Amino acid sequence: MTTIAPLLEICKLTVSIGGHSVCRDLDLTLQAGERLAILGRNGAGKSTLLSVLAGLRNAQSGEVLLDGSSYAALGPHQSALVRGWLPQARGDAFASTVLETALVGRHPHLARWDWESAADAKIVRQALAAVDLAEFEQRDVQTLSGGERQRLAIATLLTQAPRLFLLDEPIAHLDLKHQIAMLELFAGAARDCGAGVAMVLHEPALAWRFCDRALLIHGDGTTESGPAKEILTAERLSALYQYPLQAVECDGRISFIPL
Amino acid sequence: MPTRRRALLILATLIGLALLSVVLALMVGSIAVSATEVFSSLFNEGGGVAGDVVRKLRLPRALAGFACGGLLALAGALLQILLRNPLADPYVLGISGGAGVGAMLAILFGLSVAGVNGFAFLGALGTMLLVFGLAHGDGSWTQTRLLLTGVIVAAGCGAVVALMLSIAPEHKLRGMLFWLMGDLSQTSDPRLALGILALALLVSLPFARELNLLARGADTAQTLGVAVSRLRRGVYIVASLATAAAVTHAGSIGFIGLIVPHLVRLATGNDQRLLLPASVLAGGSLLVIADTLARTIVAPQQLPVGVLTALIGVPVFLYLLTRDTRARR
Numbered sequence: 001m002t003t004i005a006p007l008l009e010i011c012k013l014t015v016s017i018g019g020h021s022v023c024r025d026l027d028l029t030l031q032a033g034e035r036l037a038i039l040g041r042n043g044a045g046k047s048t049l050l051s052v053l054a055g056l057r058n059a060q061s062g063e064v065l066l067d068g069s070s071y072a073a074l075g076p077h078q079s080a081l082v083r084g085w086l087p088q089a090r091g092d093a094f095a096s097t098v099l100e101t102a103l104v105g106r107h108p109h110l111a112r113w114d115w116e117s118a119a120d121a122k123i124v125r126q127a128l129a130a131v132d133l134a135e136f137e138q139r140d141v142q143t144l145s146g147g148e149r150q151r152l153a154i155a156t157l158l159t160q161a162p163r164l165f166l167l168d169e170p171i172a173h174l175d176l177k178h179q180i181a182m183l184e185l186f187a188g189a190a191r192d193c194g195a196g197v198a199m200v201l202h203e204p205a206l207a208w209r210f211c212d213r214a215l216l217i218h219g220d221g222t223t224e225s226g227p228a229k230e231i232l233t234a235e236r237l238s239a240l241y242q243y244p245l246q247a248v249e250c251d252g253r254i255s256f257i258p259l
Numbered sequence: 260m261p262t263r264r265r266a267l268l269i270l271a272t273l274i275g276l277a278l279l280s281v282v283l284a285l286m287v288g289s290i291a292v293s294a295t296e297v298f299s300s301l302f303n304e305g306g307g308v309a310g311d312v313v314r315k316l317r318l319p320r321a322l323a324g325f326a327c328g329g330l331l332a333l334a335g336a337l338l339q340i341l342l343r344n345p346l347a348d349p350y351v352l353g354i355s356g357g358a359g360v361g362a363m364l365a366i367l368f369g370l371s372v373a374g375v376n377g378f379a380f381l382g383a384l385g386t387m388l389l390v391f392g393l394a395h396g397d398g399s400w401t402q403t404r405l406l407l408t409g410v411i412v413a414a415g416c417g418a419v420v421a422l423m424l425s426i427a428p429e430h431k432l433r434g435m436l437f438w439l440m441g442d443l444s445q446t447s448d449p450r451l452a453l454g455i456l457a458l459a460l461l462v463s464l465p466f467a468r469e470l471n472l473l474a475r476g477a478d479t480a481q482t483l484g485v486a487v488s489r490l491r492r493g494v495y496i497v498a499s500l501a502t503a504a505a506v507t508h509a510g511s512i513g514f515i516g517l518i519v520p521h522l523v524r525l526a527t528g529n530d531q532r533l534l535l536p537a538s539v540l541a542g543g544s545l546l547v548i549a550d551t552l553a554r555t556i557v558a559p560q561q562l563p564v565g566v567l568t569a570l571i572g573v574p575v576f577l578y579l580l581t582r583d584t585r586a587r588r
Contacts, residue, residue, distance in 0.1 A: 055482075079484065080482060084482065099260055112468075116260065
């Protein structure tokens with residue numbers, strides 16, 4: 001019997017940054033269709049861990065496997081077909097239109113001498129429509145608001161069409177409506193396309209609502225992970241954020257209110 | 260949306276402009292040569308004095324100018340992407356400074372043109388390796404570190420050049436100053452520079468789409484499938500060698516490397532597949548036109564061509580910049 005390797009597999013991963021330990025001997029797997037929330041205080045190392053998972057930074061020890069292969073074995077091009085990464089910060093050094101910016105996501109799907117085709121443009125337009133930027137095609141990215149720029153980055157990621165989404169604060173800068181819309185979008189990708197999603201979130205209630213599993217990073221090298229509904233309790237979150245929280249239930253959904 | 264058809268159309272126009280600039284350079288000068296005479300002297304031997312002037316004096320100088328302008332514009336475009344900084348130019352990493360030190364030394368020693376070129380190239384190569392080594396020191400390779408290292412090394416070279424200028428004998432000063440401002444009158448055989456230009460462009464073009472990604476940030480490029488550290492090293496080496504070749508040939512001609520990539524970017528967008536060849540053609544043409552003006556405006560005197568490139572480039576650039584901001588509103 002052959003077993004299919006999980007989409008993302010983390011074995012005995014130890015990560016530290018600037019002498020500060022993010023995680024020690026972390027084991028975790030993410031299957032296709034699963035959504036994982038990563039929570040922790042500022043500076044706990046959530047983004048650092050995510051960039052290790054994205055293959056942008058080396059871990060002190062341990063392995064990160066995509067479909068059972070390491071980043072080194074896959075090479076940058078094959079990796080780009082499997083995982084996509086949404087960075088927390090963006091700077092646009094040069095002017096460029098919204099359409100051109102989102103087209104960048106098609107790079108891994110094109111051969112060296114290919115130019116973007118009408119089919120690629122169609123994929124981009126669908127992605128822009130999905131993030132509510134359909135009317136913005138010809139706008140210069142340097143004139144976009146923070147939230148619009150964030151949605152454009154998400155559209156670029158959608159045009160890349162990876163199977164594993166690594167999202168660093170995907171709802172930062174977004175208004176309430178778009179926060180829910182973007183989280184619904186990734187939940188849909190997991191449900192309908194079997195994508196795996198790992199995202200750094202700062203809102204435990206949204207993690208509770210939109211994720212199957214949660215990983216808490218305490219910032220001292222210890223981590224907790226498990227099913228979201230079990231891990232995300234007022235008690236654990238109060239300890240995580242070092243601030244007392246109270247869980248309030250309403251219509252089957254939970255919200256955590258700072259006391 | 261960028262399409263191949265549009266790119267080819269723009270490039271064809273620019274090739275026309277380049278040919279026009281070279282023909283103009285061959286016609287204009289102390290002896291006026293008509294267009295038909297230019298063509299007949301290019302394709303047949305003879306043609307008397309006019310034929311000799313066109314073939315032996317004007318053609319090598321125009322082609323050398325085209326090659327240097329193209330090299331500088333290409334290097335500028337590559338470095339603006341590498342450093343993700345619109346202010347970067349071929350000289351920002353100290354390569355022209357090193358070449359300057361070498362050239363000044365050679366002129367002080369009274370070496371021939373070949374000696375000056377050789378020393379300039381060694382100086383350029385020296386600073387290139389120095390900046391690369393220092394910026395690469397701890398394995399991390401940030402744009403800021405590279406930029407700072409280059410700027411500091413360039414400042415150091417500037418001081419050494421100033422020192423040599425201040426102790427140089429009176430009769431050598433003019434030659435030294437002309438070299439520093441950029442001068443095409445000493446150029447000899449343009450074939451080497453043209454070859455390097457063709458080679459640099461041919462090595463860069465296959466990576467043009469990856470450069471588009473690099474311009475959007477190293478991490479983003481990496482997650483979209485670009486082998487970033489290898490690409491960056493390659494870009495650094497190609498841009499440095501292109502700068503060294505241009506500076507060795509014609510001294511530090513200013514502005515072309517900064518302004519031409521911006522001109523092309525403002526006119527056609529920031530797609531390196533078009534930007535790199537278009538910058539080569541536009542940079543080459545601009546330098547040929549500037550050099551033609553430099554040797555005719557106050558003939559028989561010659562102006563340093565670097566002054567002319569700035570005098571042409573600055574107003575055109577400012578015009579495009581204001582037009583662009585108006586369009587964006």
